[in-house]
Amino acid sequence: MPRIAYVNGSYVLESEARISVFDRGFLFGDSIYEVSAVIGGHLIDNDLHLDRLERSLRELDIPMPLPRNEIVVMQRTLIARNELDEGVVYLQVTRGSEDRNFDYSDTLKPSFVAFTQKKTLQDTAAHRDGIKVGLVDDTRWVRRDIKTTMLLSQVQAKRQVKASGCGEAWMVQDGFITEGASSTAFIITQAGKIVTRPNSRVTLPGCTRLAVLQSAASQNLQVEERLFTPDEAYLACEAFLTSASSFVTPVVEIAGHRIGEGRPGPITRRIQRIYLELALSQSAAQ
Structure with missing residues (x-):
């Protein structure tokens, strides 16, 4: 089954998932990520990971890309659509995209992507x-x-x-x-x-x-x-x-x-x- 990814508000086939070449995460590493485990289709320690996501974004003055409850809905949607029983959900938030410059505009909108990975997490x-x-x-x-x-x-x-x-x-x-x-x-x-x-x-x-x-x-x-x-x-x-x-x-x-x-x-x-x-x-x- 083709994997579904989340890219800036849309659920797309992984083969169609795209970000801009001007994305600051791509150009500068100006981005934050989190990884939450999934067992039996359930997120493990996810509240702790979202706490840390918020803190990391705050430290870099990047706004949250979505309200926290909507991020959880998105994670669970990816789990369901990809029929993920065991593995991880990866989240990445970048400062956004604009022409390459070390300085950045104060009005940039964050870019937000996510995907799942099937992995054996127990009894390895x-x-x-x-x-x-x-x-x-x-x-x-x-x-x-x-x-x-x-x-x-x-x-x-x-x-x-x-x-x-x-x-x-x-x-x-x-x-x-x-x-x-x-x-x-x-x-x-x-x-x-x-x-x-x-x-x-x-x-x-x-x-x-x-x-x-x-x-x-x-x-x-x-x-x-x-x-x-x-x-x-x-x-x-x-x-x-x-x-x-x-x-x-x-x-x-x-x-x-x-x-x-x-x-x-x-x-x-x-x-x-x-x-x-x-x-x-x-x-x-x-």
Whole structure:
């Protein structure tokens, strides 16, 4: 079945989806994106993603392209029309289109596109067996808390570590791990504490990260939000990462260092279970 995309108010065949060559997202990366997971046809953590979409747009002074409730209607329409049971809905809002100029008109109307992607999100090989992570220098711009489409550093990071069999890159700045190229980094200390970096301008405020922290708190698991070094990560008893399209994925090796026993540990398994149970129950209730 041909996929249907959303482009500036219209639902069109993907082969007919078009944006202007003068779109500022295309020319400058002057745009914001979000990705929401879908399981059983239901959106997962979508309110958190729309909260972050609004915040990112506000930080760049780009207006919301539609009222929030209408965005949800559009997402659900795409899910239905594409018969999406499991996968993601991608949203992108750009500042708009006009003749190329670093400065922009104050009256520009945002451009808004969206599409679905079918993906297996549950019980993948990565979830079952864990993945290896490589380390790279963090070369991104300073406002990483804004979810822009300027992703070249992340693309290069993933390509760099792929050559050594790694499924993700964790980035390092000033001696500390910031986050993954497309994920949030977590370690679990020998004392059983779940450690992740606190939100700031140097990391993206992860939606799945927030949901996992809430899930951990509900189970009285110990959580510590602080910086941690690669050396501390090597000594962790467990590690994992989170993202909208990978949920909670165990990490069994970091930069060639085996983590714990080299397989997903019991705390990570527990977090995987409680996060998914809570996310599915909340999405089904919407």
